[in-house]
Amino acid sequence: MLFERIKLEDDEQILRIVRKHWWIIFTNVTGSVLLTLLPLVILVLADAFVSSVAIWEQFITPYVHEFVFGYLLWILVNWMIIANYWTDQYLDLWAVTNRRVVSIDQKGFFNRLISSFRLERLQDMNVTVSGIIPTLLNFGTIEAQTASSNSEDEFRAKQMPDPRGLKALIIRAADERQRSVSAVEALKQDGTL
C-alpha cells in the first residue's frame, strides 16, 4: 500500500491524510449521472413532441433492443469515467507526518507526481479560499514555500478541505520539529551527543 512505498522513517508518525474536498467528486459524479440520464430525457421529450404513433412504430419499436444495448453501453462508459474521478479523488493526497509533508498528485492512471518537504525547511504557508461554494463549504488552495523549493507549484494543493486547519496543523508540527532539531543541535554542540 501507499505508506510501504513512501517508506516512513523511524519514529515518523502520520498526523493527517488530506484528500480533495468531497464537493469536487460530488460535482464530477453529478455531471456524469446527468449525462447518463440525458438519453432518457431526450426520449421523454421526443415522446412528448412526436405525437405520431406511426413514427414510433416505424423507427423506435423495431429497434428497442438496440436502443437498450446502446443505452447500457452509454451507462458503462460513464461508469468508467466515474472510476477515473474516484482514482483522482482517492490517490491525490497530502500526508502530513511529524517529519515532513508528502504531496501526491495523481493525474490519470499513468502520471503521478510525488514530492515532499521536511517540516524544518518550511518557510511560509498561504491559504486561498475564493468563491461562494468554497467559502460556504470551507475548502480552498494551500501553498507551502520551503527553503529549497524552486517551483512554487510543487507544493500547492487545490480544493483541500479546511485549509486553515491544515495550515495550523502543519505549522504546529513544523514548530515542534524545529524545536526538536534545535535541541539535538544544541546537544551536539555541548558534546553530549
Place this chain on the structure above:
Amino acid sequence: MPTSSIPFVPMVTDLSLSGLLWWALLGVTVIFAAHAAVASYHWLIYGSDRITSLLSIAIYVGVGAFLLLAMLATLALM
C-alpha cells in the same frame, strides 16, 4: 445464422447490425477488463487503505459486470 458453441451467441460473420453489436460487446468487454485491471492495480498499490481499495474494486467490477451481462442479455433476446 450459424451459431457458436454457446447456443444463443451467433457466429458473427455478417455485417448486420446484430453482428456489429456482438463485436461491440466483445470490444467493450475487453476495454472494461483492461480499465478495471489498471484501476484495481492503482487502487491496491497506491491507495492508503486496503479495505477502501478492495471495496472500490468490488463495486466497480460488480456494477461493470452487471452492465455487461445486461448488454449480453439484450443481444441474446434480439
